[in-house]
Amino acid sequence: MRKKLAGVALAFGAVFLPSTSCLAESDSESESQQPSAELPVAEASPSEKLSSSFFRPGIFSKIAKIVSGSVATDDIPSLQKEAEAGNPEAQFILGFIYAKGKGVVQDNLKAAELWGEAADHGHVLAQHNLGILYEEGAGVPQDYAKAAEFYKKAASGGNAEAEYNLGTLYERGEGVQQDAGKATELYQKAAAQGNVDAEYNLANDYAKGDGVPQNYAKAVDLFEKAAAQGDSQAQYNLGILYEHGKGVGKSYAKAASLYRMAAEQDDAQAAYNLAVLYEHGLGVPKNYFKAAEYYQKASDRGYADAQYNLGNAYVNGEGVPQNNTKAVALWQKSADQGYALAQLNLAQAYEQGVGIEQDYGKAAEFYKKAADQGNTKAQKALEELYKAHTELRSQEGLGMAYEQGQGVPQDLVKAAEFYKKAADRGDEKAQLALEDLYVQHPELRAQEYVNSPSELAKPILPESDSEGSKGEDKDL
Known part of the structure; x- marks a missing residue:
């Protein structure tokens, strides 16, 4: 049973799409481009949590x-x-x-x-x-x-x-x-004989204090033994400890070296971390081309964080040719894995029609997915989109109101109509609500609805924010 240290330091690699009619462009005048004052980029704090x-x-x-x-x-x-x-x-x-x-x-x-x-x-x-x-x-x-x-x-x-x-x-x-204590005892016996898997698991136990008192120095010692035997996960975790200075002196250069070893063995998280270091010039010379190369390696293995950051690289043309369409495709892959920042960027792309056909319904859908994960920018953007396009908010809500008779006379035909409009936009909750309504009232499924509610406003383009802004980094 192998475990990885969770938490990827410095996952602040890229910018959000701004709320304007065009995508953000990189600042060619400065290699060390600073984030805007309105949306500061905060370095993520190290995580001590172990994933399973x-x-x-x-x-x-x-x-x-x-x-x-x-x-x-x-x-x-x-x-x-x-x-x-x-x-x-x-x-x-x-x-x-x-x-x-x-x-x-x-x-x-x-x-x-x-x-x-x-x-x-x-x-x-x-x-x-x-x-x-x-x-x-x-x-x-x-x-x-x-x-x-x-x-x-x-x-x-x-x-x-x-x-x-x-x-x-x-x-x-x-x-x-x-029995975590018994497991640790057995790992100790096996590790004493040089078993690399036992060294790795025992190192994790010391790193998180599972079955033994937490001791990062011992974790480092055991990870080093396993890493010396070519264990890619040990190399990755040891890199994490060097990057955060846990049980060993903090060293981005040493972390980068270890990440590279693991990345060469197709470890996606290690490739992602190395890309972040290259993007920000930490422990290695700043190099957007190298960053994009390693983001690509991690992205190819389905790593959502890397897909998001590589998408941002394509938006800004950093290390890769500028290509909004490729950016959107990468954000879609990341968003499909539930990555909130990718959902936010994808929503903005749909809202602005950049890199993909403009679709306010899809924009609302992905804003909502990110907002449901607590992303405040998505919550604010969704509210603004609802203000500009009231029908986006009302179709699912009106469907529920007509189904339950809340504030309006109960009307299952109208409920189905509004649910269907929202469902046709890809609203998953509306799709489920419509299916439930059809199950309870199968006679509704056969009917066609052609009349749109007169009170719904026609979509209008939102006003652009001419200044734009950059987003915050990934929260760990």
Whole structure:
């Protein structure tokens, strides 16, 4: 079970779309462009919270760590004879051959049978591997209690991988009673034998004080050991600690070096953090091209923060050719993952018709999504949009009013009409309300509504703010 330190420092990489008829342009006169006084950019404070990004290696990648070398397929007949004669080593090796499908048809059930026989003879590696099969439900029914039983047997024989795997079961409370202290104890034993996964998990325990007193210095020491073995998540987390000066002297340069190592192993968060450092010249020379390169790497792996910042880079033409259409496409990807700042920028793009066809309904939809997450700029922008286009506010609200008879005579036909207008704009709440209304009154579904309420005002273009403004940074 692998976890990452949450919190990405300095996620203040880009500007919002201003509330004007055009998108913000970068200031070519100054490399160190300052944010406007109205919307100051505040450096995000470091986060100490750990996220639960679990790392579960593939089941046979674990086994491969234990069994080194290769087995010649012409040895299989002799191994089968030895295994049938009760030789636990032969049973173990033959089980591995079946698990890997080397010279035989891959067969987890056969592997489980052979490892079970070897485990009964006290073969530690067979006990560990059998635990994996039960944990993963490969060749045998998934059974965490059985997995714990065999991990315990192997751990009692000093097997580091079994100690680590048993620790993950205690941490999650699968097959055993959840016990963070016991998990930490097992990680310590495995880490003492150089198990990289145990070093990583134990480092996280010290970083957040889970099962042990919080101790960033110990976390740094353990992350360094795991990072030295090429563990990308350890490199990323160690970079976080260097960036914030937790348990070690603060160093953006060291953080950048560690992020780069992890990014080269396709760690999206590390690529994103490195991009932010390049964008702001922290620990590395300021370089928008490098920033865009690493935002792209993280964006390609679906990282919402990177998609948002890369979109902003396209708006400003920083490190990439200026392209509003690409910016909008990236914000859409980020917004679809619930990223409030991307929803805000996308709403402004729809409102202004920049990079995409103007659509006030869509603008209201995305303002509302960001506003519902507490984004004050979205809340204010949505209120202004409602003032200019009262029909955007009224269609869903009037639908509810007519359905429930609140302030107006109850009229289900009119309720359906207003819900449908809002639903046609992509309003999810209106879509659900309309569907519920149709379920309760199926006769309404077949009717067509062609008359628009005379009281609704026609859309008008909002007045532009000629000065524009820049947005604040991502809140951590």
